[in-house]
Amino acid sequence: MWTGYCKHLEQQPSWTDDLPLCHLSGVGSASNRSYSADGKGTESHPPEDNWLKFRSENNCFLYGVFNGYDGNRVTNFVAQRLSAELLLGQLSAEHTEADVRRVLLQAFDVVERSFLESIDDALAEKASLQSQLPEGVPQHQLPPQYQKILERLKTLEKEISGGAMAVVAVLLNNRLYVANVGTNRALLCKSTVDGLQVTQLNVDHTTENEDELFRLSQLGLDAGKIKQVGVICGQESTRRIGDYKVKYGYTDIDLLSAAKSKPIIAEPEIHGAQPLDGVTGFLVLMSEGLYKALEAAHGPGQANQEIAAMIDTEFAKQTSLDAVAQAVVDRVKRIHSDTFASGGERAKFCPRHEDMTLLVRNFGYPLGEMSQAAPSPAPAAGGRVYPVSVPYSSAQSTSKTSVTLSLVMPSQGQLVNGAHSASTLDEATPTLTKLLPLPPLLPPPLWAGGTCQAADQSPTLTLQSTNTHTQSSSSSSDGGLFRSRPAHSLPPGEDGRVEPYVDFAEFYRLWSVDHGEQSVEYVFLWQGRAHCGAGFRGEPRHEQRKSGSQRRALTPLCYEAISVVQQPEAPAHQAGQWQSQDASPASGPDRRCHLPA
Secondary structure, three states, X not given: OOEOOEOOOOOOOOHHHHOOEOOOEEEEEEOOEEEOOOOOEEOOOOOOOEEXXXXXXXXXXXXXXXXXXXXXXXXXXXXXXXXXXXXXXXXXXXXXXXXXXXXXXXXXXXXXXXXXXXXXXXXHHHHHHHHOOOOOOOHHHOOHHHHHHHHHHHHXXXXXXXXXXXXXXXXXXXXXXXXXXXXXXXXXXXXXXXXXXXXXXXXXXEOOOHHHHHHHHHOOOOHHHHHHHOOEOOEOEOEOEEOHHHHHOHHHOOOOOOOOOOOOEOOOEEEEEEEOOOOOEEEEEXXXXXXXXXXXXXXXXXXXXXXXXXHXXXXXXXXXXXXXXXXXXXXXXXXXXXXXXXXOOOHHHOOEEOOEEEXXXXXXXXXXXXXXXXXXXXXXXXXXXXXXXXXXXXXXXXXXXXXXXXXEEOOOOOOXXXXXXXXXXXXXXXXXXXXXXXXXXXXXXXOOOOOOOOXXXXXXXXXXXXXXXXXXXXXXXXXXXXXXXXXXXXOOOOOOOOOOOOXXXXXXXXXXXXXXXXXXXXXXXXXXXXXXXXXXXXXXXXOEEEEOOEEEEOOOOOOOXXXXXXXXXXXXXXXXXXXXXXXXXXXXXXXXXXOOO
């Protein structure tokens, strides 16, 4: 299980538990799977990935995704030690770009040396035990008196073996720095007029990387042979943290024995500073297992764009960043397993996948259908923006900055997916604007001869191969958000009111108890009808209200939340009944409909 903000594979307390989290990011994960012939998946080894997402007191943000192998000791060590090397005052707003690069290089160097030093005692004990074994005798042929030594050697090997790849992002002074060792990736996805621009910020340190092959050739190694073999001690990566075998024993490895110095290093490549002023989009950090699983199913070359498109789609569906990241990981996992089960031509590439980790950091990208909106958002083209009045509740009062919700009113029935706001690093001020859909808990009005149906707003993503952009569009078969209004409506009763068809009294009672309120209800205008607790107001029409010399008409293509004031001393009002603002109350409480001017 993943707990808190960091995947503690050993479920042990850590000093990083007390670090402040970054709530502008979310993480999704899936453990490794190997498939049997019947399609059932089993975990082939304990999970080895790790991640972090922190915010320091000086407004420095740190994110990381770590991909381990041969155990999780290294990823656990790196996640904790790297945080200590970067978040305890080493970085501040006064630091220049050169300072940040220097601190990042130093942090990776300290983490590498510290891990190798941490296993010195185990390495010494291993060497001592091996010296007690008879030379030239295979382990399976050793006499019984050596079994305890063999068991101890196996335990020591688990403690000292393994390594990790890392991709780390630092946000400081609204600038982004990315440092990586190995094969994990960082993507910056920006919203542009042409769609979603996807850029990989780092390079993969693999045996396919020509720069890495050149570096190895300068050490005296055969770069052509390394590229042909493709792996070094079981891994494609040419840079790693840990892995004492290739750090201390490379002279005993045929492929590396001719090297003049350590060929496999932990020195990161640093990319940045990438300015984020005015950027709307999101940052992606992902482990090798995620994009490799997608490449196995779909073929290499487009994994970055596909994953970015999936994230964009989930932003419109989900209401939290963790849900966005997890939904994408689950989707890739399903694609991979379905490809294997299909028995098609790519099934042979999908017998197993490694651990998958995805971290998404938001820069003002609209999240979910009911996302919070920025104060004074820009209206959609040809439309208007009206604030939504949300009643104050003392039970929900917090010290955080309050957020004003808004509805974007499309003109001429035009569908609006939402407007992206400018990027910000201040967690206390969300900057999202989104057209709010009809409330899902309210049933559609069932007047005679017609129904109310919302158009499909699922985005259609188009990847442009030249610019790696995506576009989002929405359409409706009839060109509007709803079907046309019916010609007939429910007739009013003797008291001039429409009979209710649903009783919301219990809902409002429970809501009031939960929020410490006793006098607040909501009214929704739905195709020109006002919904209050239950029932709808008479004939569908445009509602109007005078405000000084102003008159404003509400379009029937939207709904709007309206606070309704109920006198506390008045008798209880029957659910579903409505009394208009200009009517004189015959009985019951005075109910005034307050519309924003």
